[in-house]
Amino acid sequence: MNICTKCGATPVIISRKASGQMLCKECFIQSITDKVMKGIRRNKLIEKGDKVAVALSGGKDSVIVLDILNSLYKRNVIDLIAIIIDEGIEGYREHGIQIAVKNAQRMGIKHRVASIKDYFGKTLDEIMADDRREHGACTYCGVFRRWIINKIAREEGATKIATGHNLDDETQAILMNYLEGNIDNLTRIGAKSEPKSDKFTVKIKPLREIPEKEVGLYAVASELDVHFDECPYSQESFRGEVGRFIKELSVNHPTIMYSTLKGFDKIKPALKKEFAEKKVGIGTCIKCGEPASHEMCRACLFSKKIHQKE
Amino acid sequence: MTITVIIDKEKHALEIHENMNIKEVLDKMDISSQTVVVKRNNEVVIEEEILEDGDIIEVIRVIYGG
Ligand SMILES: [Zn+2]
Ligand SMILES: [Zn+2]
Numbered sequence: 001m002n003i004c005t006k007c008g009a010t011p012v013i014i015s016r017k018a019s020g021q022m023l024c025k026e027c028f029i030q031s032i033t034d035k036v037m038k039g040i041r042r043n044k045l046i047e048k049g050d051k052v053a054v055a056l057s058g059g060k061d062s063v064i065v066l067d068i069l070n071s072l073y074k075r076n077v078i079d080l081i082a083i084i085i086d087e088g089i090e091g092y093r094e095h096g097i098q099i100a101v102k103n104a105q106r107m108g109i110k111h112r113v114a115s116i117k118d119y120f121g122k123t124l125d126e127i128m129a130d131d132r133r134e135h136g137a138c139t140y141c142g143v144f145r146r147w148i149i150n151k152i153a154r155e156e157g158a159t160k161i162a163t164g165h166n167l168d169d170e171t172q173a174i175l176m177n178y179l180e181g182n183i184d185n186l187t188r189i190g191a192k193s194e195p196k197s198d199k200f201t202v203k204i205k206p207l208r209e210i211p212e213k214e215v216g217l218y219a220v221a222s223e224l225d226v227h228f229d230e231c232p233y234s235q236e237s238f239r240g241e242v243g244r245f246i247k248e249l250s251v252n253h254p255t256i257m258y259s260t261l262k263g264f265d266k267i268k269p270a271l272k273k274e275f276a277e278k279k280v281g282i283g284t285c286i287k288c289g290e291p292a293s294h295e296m297c298r299a300c301l302f303s304k305k306i307h308q309k310e
Numbered sequence: 311m312t313i314t315v316i317i318d319k320e321k322h323a324l325e326i327h328e329n330m331n332i333k334e335v336l337d338k339m340d341i342s343s344q345t346v347v348v349k350r351n352n353e354v355v356i357e358e359e360i361l362e363d364g365d366i367i368e369v370i371r372v373i374y375g376g
Binding site for chain 1: 342344345346347349353354355356357358370371372373374
């Protein structure tokens with residue numbers, strides 16, 4: 001029988017091919033928490049006194065971010081709030097929201113639920129039902145969700161916004177942007193955002209070095225109540241193809257995602273120096289007052305289009 | 311020998327050879343072991359774990375689009 005390479009206990013719940021490590025449940029959960037905390041310190045993601053707003057979907061990634069940051073909250077190192085967005089996806093989102101709210105309540109963390117419909121007048125379903133729409137669901141969802149989260153974070157006085165991006169998400173983004181030659185996007189990938197405007201709160205990714213599979217294992221092993229369902233709008237995309245490709249490579253090359261991330265972080269300063277778009281003075285949206293590089297921000301532009309009559 | 315597989319809230323009986331491990335059973339079902347966590351008789355197990363007759367396997371999809 002396999003025994004935990006750290007404490008000798010049985011049974012083991014993970015065999016890390018990259019390191020030869022086998023861990024029991026307790027040692028595995030501890031190893032993830034330690035790794036996240038180490039990353040937070042190394043990248044200076046959070047400082048004492050920060051108020052962190054967690055963008056909480058109820059999915060495994062964001063619930064685990066909340067779970068791990070909760071230990072800092074309980075020790076009074078930081079203040080925490082959860083922002084839960086209702087995109088308006090019937091038969092899917094209600095359950096995720098319920099789970100998100102339950103998790104925040106269980107941890108005694110203040111939460112706010114905000115819907116795309118309240119802010120922009122239509123649910124994602126209603127937007128998608130219109131044949132004249134110009135974009136896919138993920139584009140509308142992303143633009144509106146980011147706008148709302150940023151606004152609420154500011155209202156709540158949050159100094160950081162934490163998202164659930166994991167190692168798979170991050171390597172996917174690196175590879176995808178590289179393959180598409182999207183160098184400007186590449187220069188913006190990192191553990192911590194560098195906002196162009198004071199009105200944008202700094203975004204951090206505490207799970208950036210944790211493989212998605214281990215995030216899932218953490219959720220199951222620690223019996224967290226999370227939503228594992230698939231969004232009905234997730235469709236075949238280039239991102240998905242790239243994701244599958246790296247996951248497949250990982251089977252025989254278990255360190256490939258780490259090396260992709262580490263290598264990228266090394267060349268990023270050079271990339272930024274050479275290729276980052278010069279900071280053009282960012283203006284203010286004439287409609288909503290949020291930061292915008294054009295007359296209107298993207299959310300207001302989209303909002304105008306989705307309400308246009310024939 | 312026969313095991314029970316629970317996946318997507320449905321139960322199936324599955325005929326398997328002796329000494330098959332979790333990974334091989336997942337391959338047989340065309341499921342990538344990269345995207346799931348597997349419980350055997352209610353405990354999380356690694357993919358090298360050998361199955362026994364009558365085992366109840368729960369396959370939890372933790373990753374989509376993978
Ligand atoms: Zn152990
Ligand atoms: Zn605007």
